[in-house]
Amino acid sequence: xxxxVGSSDTSGQIVISKxxxxxxxxxxxxxxxxxxxxxxxxxxxNIEIVLKQNATFLKVASQxxxxxxxxxxxLVGKTPLAKSLANQSGFVKIEAxxxxxxxxxxxxxxxxxxxxxxxxxxxxxxxxxxASALQMIQTGQFAGALKILKRIPKDHSDYLTANHDxxxxxxxxxxxxxxxxxxxxxxxxxxxxxxxxxxxFIGSHINQxxxxxxxxxxxxxxxxxxxxQHYLRAAQTLEAVSPQLRFVSKxxxxxxxxxxxxxxxxxxHKLWFQTKNQAYLNSAYKGWRSYLDHASSLKEAQNGPxxxxxxxxxxxxxxxxxxxxxxxxxx
Numbered sequence: 001x002x003x004x005v006g007s008s009d010t011s012g013q014i015v016i017s018k019x020x021x022x023x024x025x026x027x028x029x030x031x032x033x034x035x036x037x038x039x040x041x042x043x044x045x046n047i048e049i050v051l052k053q054n055a056t057f058l059k060v061a062s063q064x065x066x067x068x069x070x071x072x073x074x075l076v077g078k079t080p081l082a083k084s085l086a087n088q089s090g091f092v093k094i095e096a097x098x099x100x101x102x103x104x105x106x107x108x109x110x111x112x113x114x115x116x117x118x119x120x121x122x123x124x125x126x127x128x129x130x131a132s133a134l135q136m137i138q139t140g141q142f143a144g145a146l147k148i149l150k151r152i153p154k155d156h157s158d159y160l161t162a163n164h165d166x167x168x169x170x171x172x173x174x175x176x177x178x179x180x181x182x183x184x185x186x187x188x189x190x191x192x193x194x195x196x197x198x199x200x201f202i203g204s205h206i207n208q209x210x211x212x213x214x215x216x217x218x219x220x221x222x223x224x225x226x227x228x229q230h231y232l233r234a235a236q237t238l239e240a241v242s243p244q245l246r247f248v249s250k251x252x253x254x255x256x257x258x259x260x261x262x263x264x265x266x267x268x269h270k271l272w273f274q275t276k277n278q279a280y281l282n283s284a285y286k287g288w289r290s291y292l293d294h295a296s297s298l299k300e301a302q303n304g305p306x307x308x309x310x311x312x313x314x315x316x317x318x319x320x321x322x323x324x325x326x327x328x329x330x331x
Contacts, residue, residue: 022038033051056112057084058083058111059117061081063124064102065080066099079096093108094108103125126157129162130161166183171214180211184208187201193205202241202245209263209264213270232267265283268281285317288313
């Protein structure tokens with residue numbers, strides 16, 4: 001009845017020893033919908049009230065200061081920020097967009113439990129070192145890009161992405177599969193990437209497999225045993241990533257499927273050449289047939305340069321199988 005009787009403690013409880021009888025009970029808390037109800041306290045031992053949140057007090061500090069803060073893509077102010085957000089509660093996306101040269105920060109949080117980004121929870125933006133390296137790659141300055149990317153420390157959020165970039169430069173721009181495999185391995189040995197929990201780096205597994213195959217090719221004449229080991233590792237890498245291709249983006253899916261299928265069949269074919277183990281020949285034949293069946297369902301533009309090679313290898317595998325079936329000696 002508009003008479004203040006106390007405040008609840010940190011556990012949300014208040015004990016009222018007086019017998020207040022009947023009346024209008026009002027409960028108020030900043031950021032929540034006011035609770036009002038006619039009650040009788042004569043014989044009541046417990047009353048439980050759940051307040052509905054209608055506003056959140058958001059506090060944000062940042063390094064550097066003066067960055068723009070967005071809640072669900074709506075600008076709410078610049079840091080340092082201390083602001084009540086009306087009708088805002090539950091899970092939202094907090095985004096901090098810094099000045100040029102810094103990476104943006106984005107996180108989904110429950111404002112009911114996490115609305116203070118100050119002190120130890122201050123938002124610290126990382127420098128966007130990778131951006132300048134990507135510009136260099138576009139202009140063919142590969143040595144400069146590699147120098148920048150290799151300086152990104154392990155605790156930086158771009159560390160794995162930078163090592164993937166380095167691997168791609170060595171594989172696709174500089175034709176150095178040995179160095180490419182080294183840097184792709186840094187990415188794929190990360191526990192989340194290795195177990196495919198982190199789906200961002202499926203391409204690292206694919207490229208590592210291709211790099212290992214190319215290393216095998218470079219050793220085929222002078223070191224057949226070393227070549228065989230690299231073909232095996234490449235095949236194992238490609239077989240492991242194959243079931244994960246469904247997580248690749250739609251734009252890159254067909255290229256990824258074809259690259260994996262082609263190089264996996266090629267690894268099996270090369271192992272057949274190296275060992276004369278018919279199991280590898282059988283796998284290669286099935287792989288080429290599957291690859292060509294899939295390619296026939298695609299538009300010509302999607303088949304790419306691998307198709308002609310696949311046709312040649314398929315005929316070779318078919319001929320070798322026929323020779324074995326007919327009792328001929330395969331040389």
